[in-house]
Amino acid sequence: MSTTxxxxxxxxxxxxxxxxxxxxxxxxxxxxxxxxxxxKSIGGSATNVAxxxxxxxxxxxxxxxxxxxxxxxYARTEIARLGVxxxxxxxxxxxxxxxxxxxxFPPDDFPLYIYREPTAPDMYLDEGDLPLDAIERxxxxxxxxxxxxxxxSRSAHYAAWRTRGRRPNTVLDLDYRPMFxxxxxxxxxxxxxxxxxxxxxxxNLEECRVAVGESDPxxxxxxxxxxxxxxxxxxxxxxxxMARTRTERAVSRPIPVDVVNGLGAGDAFGGALCHGxxxxxxxQDTLDLANAAGALVATRPQCSLAMPNLADLxxxxxxxxxxxxxxxxSV
Amino acid sequence: MSTTxxxxxxxxxxxxxxxxxxxxxxxxxxxxxxxxxxxKSIGGSATNVAxxxxxxxxxxxxxxxxxxxxxxxYARTEIARLGVxxxxxxxxxxxxxxxxxxxxFPPDDFPLYIYREPTAPDMYLDEGDLPLDAIERxxxxxxxxxxxxxxxSRSAHYAAWRTRGRRPNTVLDLDYRPMFxxxxxxxxxxxxxxxxxxxxxxxNLEECRVAVGESDPxxxxxxxxxxxxxxxxxxxxxxxxMARTRTERAVSRPIPVDVVNGLGAGDAFGGALCHGxxxxxxxQDTLDLANAAGALVATRPQCSLAMPNLADLxxxxxxxxxxxxxxxxSV
Numbered sequence: 001m002s003t004t005x006x007x008x009x010x011x012x013x014x015x016x017x018x019x020x021x022x023x024x025x026x027x028x029x030x031x032x033x034x035x036x037x038x039x040k041s042i043g044g045s046a047t048n049v050a051x052x053x054x055x056x057x058x059x060x061x062x063x064x065x066x067x068x069x070x071x072x073x074y075a076r077t078e079i080a081r082l083g084v085x086x087x088x089x090x091x092x093x094x095x096x097x098x099x100x101x102x103x104x105f106p107p108d109d110f111p112l113y114i115y116r117e118p119t120a121p122d123m124y125l126d127e128g129d130l131p132l133d134a135i136e137r138x139x140x141x142x143x144x145x146x147x148x149x150x151x152x153s154r155s156a157h158y159a160a161w162r163t164r165g166r167r168p169n170t171v172l173d174l175d176y177r178p179m180f181x182x183x184x185x186x187x188x189x190x191x192x193x194x195x196x197x198x199x200x201x202x203x204n205l206e207e208c209r210v211a212v213g214e215s216d217p218x219x220x221x222x223x224x225x226x227x228x229x230x231x232x233x234x235x236x237x238x239x240x241x242m243a244r245t246r247t248e249r250a251v252s253r254p255i256p257v258d259v260v261n262g263l264g265a266g267d268a269f270g271g272a273l274c275h276g277x278x279x280x281x282x283x284q285d286t287l288d289l290a291n292a293a294g295a296l297v298a299t300r301p302q303c304s305l306a307m308p309n310l311a312d313l314x315x316x317x318x319x320x321x322x323x324x325x326x327x328x329x330s331v
Numbered sequence: 332m333s334t335t336x337x338x339x340x341x342x343x344x345x346x347x348x349x350x351x352x353x354x355x356x357x358x359x360x361x362x363x364x365x366x367x368x369x370x371k372s373i374g375g376s377a378t379n380v381a382x383x384x385x386x387x388x389x390x391x392x393x394x395x396x397x398x399x400x401x402x403x404x405y406a407r408t409e410i411a412r413l414g415v416x417x418x419x420x421x422x423x424x425x426x427x428x429x430x431x432x433x434x435x436f437p438p439d440d441f442p443l444y445i446y447r448e449p450t451a452p453d454m455y456l457d458e459g460d461l462p463l464d465a466i467e468r469x470x471x472x473x474x475x476x477x478x479x480x481x482x483x484s485r486s487a488h489y490a491a492w493r494t495r496g497r498r499p500n501t502v503l504d505l506d507y508r509p510m511f512x513x514x515x516x517x518x519x520x521x522x523x524x525x526x527x528x529x530x531x532x533x534x535n536l537e538e539c540r541v542a543v544g545e546s547d548p549x550x551x552x553x554x555x556x557x558x559x560x561x562x563x564x565x566x567x568x569x570x571x572x573m574a575r576t577r578t579e580r581a582v583s584r585p586i587p588v589d590v591v592n593g594l595g596a597g598d599a600f601g602g603a604l605c606h607g608x609x610x611x612x613x614x615q616d617t618l619d620l621a622n623a624a625g626a627l628v629a630t631r632p633q634c635s636l637a638m639p640n641l642a643d644l645x646x647x648x649x650x651x652x653x654x655x656x657x658x659x660x661s662v
Contacts, residue, residue: 023354026368033405037357038369069444070434074364096446099430103401113400115427117448 011085013053013274014134015142016063016160017046017173018122019079019089020098020114021071022303028104028260032113035103042078042304043100044122045144045175048264052271052293052307054083058278061085061134065121067097072121082304088131092121104301107259114179123150127159136163140274143198144175145207148190161197168230169277173270174203176210184210195227200277202270204235217242233273233287235266243287250284255295255320264303269294271307292317342416344384344605345465346473347394347491348377348504349453350410350420351429351445352402353634359435359591363444366434373409374431374634375453376475376506379595383602383624383638385414389609392416392465396452398428403452413635419462423452435632438590445510454481458490467494471605474529475506476538479521492528499561500608504601505534507541515541526558531608533601535566548573564604564618566597574618581615586626586651595634600625602638623648 022043025035042051050062062084066072068091075097079086098120101113125147135141141164148154164170172194181187191211195201201224203211208220212227217234221244224232234242240253272293276286293308296316300306308316353374356366373382381393393415397403399422406428410417429451432444456478466472472495479485495501503525512518522542526532532555534542539551543558548565552575555563565573571584603624607617624639627647631637639647 023369032401033408036370038354038371039367040369070363071444077364096444096448099446113402113427115430115446117427 009059010134010137011059011061012138012278013050013058013060013140013142014063014131014138015046015050015053015060016125016130016157017142017144017147018044018098018120019047019062019064019066019075020044020100020116020120021075022100022102024102024302025104028106028301031103032101038101039302041302042075042082043264044098045146045173045267046142047079048267048303048307049142049173049270049274050079050084051082051304052268053274054271055307056271056275056310056313058275059085061087061131061138062089063125063130064089065125065129066091067095067121068093069097071097071099078304082307088129090129092124095121095124097121102263104261106261108262110261110263119150122147123153125153125156127152127156130156130160130163132160132163135160136165136167139278140169140171141167142171142173142270142274144173145187145191145194145211146175146177146180148194149180149187154190157194158197164197166197166199168199170198171200171202172198174201174207174211176203176207188213195224195229199229200231200233201229202233202235202273205237208234218244235269241269241287241291243283245283248283250287252284252287252291253324255292255324257295257299259298261301262298264306265294265298267303268297268307272313275310288321289313289317292320295320340390341465341468342390342392343469343609344381344389344391344471344473345394345462345469346377346381346384346391347456347461347488348473348475348478348506349375349429349451350378350393350395350397350406351375351431351447351451352406353431353433355433355633356435359437359632362434363432369432370633372633372636373406373413374595375429376477376504376598377473378410379598379634379638380473380504380601380605381410381415382413382635383599384605385602386638387602387606387641387644389606390416392418392462392469393420394456394461395420396456396460397422398426398452399424400428402428402430409635419460421460423455426452426455428452433594435592437592439593441592441594450481453478454484456484456487458483458487461487461491461494463491463494466491467496467498470609471500471502472498473502473504473601473605475504476518476522476525476542477506477508477511479525480511480518485521488525489528495528497528497530499530501529502531502533503529505532505538505542507534507538519544526555526560530560531562531564532560533564533566533604536568539565549575566600572600572618572622574614576614579614581618583615583618583622584655586623586655588626588630590629592632593629595637596625596629598634599628599638603644606641619652620644620648623651626651
């Protein structure tokens with residue numbers, strides 16, 4: 001199996017979370033019943049973020065687990081092919097890899113059909129699977145709320161955070177999918193507890209509501225900052241995206257694009273956020289770059305295969321900034 | 332939803348059993364990791380048999396249950412489109428439709444990867460789902476051993492057989508897939524008990540061994556006939572297929588073809604067997620027709636979409652018979 005880093009080096013980013021096989025339609029605008037053919041790629045939120053950060057030129061190690069099947073073999077190989085260190089990604093004996101089907105109804109309806117019964121192999125992530133040295137020392141540690149939905153994955157996350165000691169750039173993607181949880185209260189409790197261990201959160205209004213009970217953007221950010229988070233990023237849908245620290249507030253407005261497939265856009269945002277944090281961009285520039293990455297990937301049909309390299313993203317972001325300054329005043 | 336028969340009429344065949352969505356590769360000879368695209372069709376043994384019999388011009392009603400999802404809607408619509416009465420096929424709330432992936436390594440290796448956790452919707456078939464009048468009166472009632480692997484499906488099969496009263500042409504396809512059973516002993520017990528209620532069995536040597544503990548073709552047929560079965564059909568792989576009654580023994584030899592995808596061939600055999608039984612063909616002619624149907628479908632990439640009409644099958648069977656008589660003596 002190929003890997004892009006040795007286990008001994010410390011990557012720029014360690015990401016822990018889901019992996020799945022995306023079985024996506026080759027025909028858009030129709031329901032599953034009328035889809036004639038499907039393509040396959042790797043997906044899952046943390047996997048997509050890892051690929052997105054890697055495609056921008058950063059070294060990334062992904063911590064996850066796959067099914068014990070040919071799809072799992074494919075996932076590990078494809079993770080490496082897309083530039084992410086797959087060292088130590090193991091399969092769970094007797095489990096199938098998770099499959100995600102979708103329907104694509106642009107611009108805003110992308111239903112998912114996820115096969116992950118009785119649960120996902122990545123929920124079997126155990127403390128022993130963690131590269132603790134890399135998690136402690138990496139400039140960025142990225143985790144997702146879904147990782148807290150089942151044991152032993154939840155305990156593994158806490159083991160990682162204990163090692164990390166709430167160093168800067170300990171990110172929690174508030175990633176909330178109701179189907180992965182027993183109920184919303186369970187999710188709220190788990191995510192709320194986790195806020196004590198992270199320094200950056202990323203989530204949309206619904207995810208902020210699950211985390212802190214607030215869905216007004218600024219009130220949600222206030223609540224997150226009060227919990228000790230240093231940077232709260234709130235995705236506000238048609239109102240763009242907001243970043244709040246104790247001293248700064250930045251907003252990046254939506255970039256008008258012809259949406260092809262909105263899936264993966266949020267993960268592209270995450271990968272570019274990592275890039276901005278790693279390279280010392282200002283808060284506004286980081287937010288604008290991440291916002292542009294999301295918009296660019298929304299114009300592309302796939303998720304992990306759609307993540308831009310730095311040249312493409314920079315050009316797209318510059319074009320978007322020029323268009324915005326030419327037509328409207330900045331926020 | 333369209334149907335091809337009204338509930339009031341009695342079809343030629345009532346088939347009860349599995350339905351799934353086949354997500355099959357569009358590239359053959361490579362593993363899942365290297366498959367770039369997939370097509371979709373309906374599958375599952377009983378579904379394929381129903382379609383095969385219908386494509387030959389017979390009226391067929393399928394009794395099964397689907398997932399509560401767009402794939403389930405597709406399955407019910409596609410069953411009707413392929414000429415099978417879908418009256419009363421319901422979805423099971425909260426369950427997903429079963430997916431079957433395969434790899435195609437001609438001529439003889441076709442691994443399956445079946446997503447049906449925690450179980451299949453068709454295992455929730457209940458006595459209330461059965462069209463008992465049609466089951467009692469139809470010339471052929473077709474069931475499969477897999478239907479006995481879980482409750483309430485197993486009890487529903489017994490309810491059907493009680494209504495049927497071991498009328499002629501009560502078929503049990505010995506269809507055995509280890510993954511559907513707790514263990515082989517469970518399968519043996521269930522299938523063995525079921526033999527008291529059926530008059531025709533169809534199975535390969537492995538399936539006969541599970542049913543009656545014999546894998547020699549004639550000893551297996553003897554054991555099945557001793558249990559009161561009137562016609563035992565034993566598929567002998569490279570040695571062809573054998574049909575035994577208390578007074579007759581017929582063998583149909585393998586038809587040499589360039590195999591494209593062996594999946595579905597056995598179900599094509601089943602559909603043509605129904606046709607022969609319905610139309611009063613001799614035992615040898617029935618067996619030859621069914622054998623030809625299996626060979627023909629093995630030359631085609633799909634399963635349910637590959638089932639021939641009567642003109643195509645008759646022409647293919649005639650060609651095969653001519654080739655056989657010209658090159659070797661008959662069995």
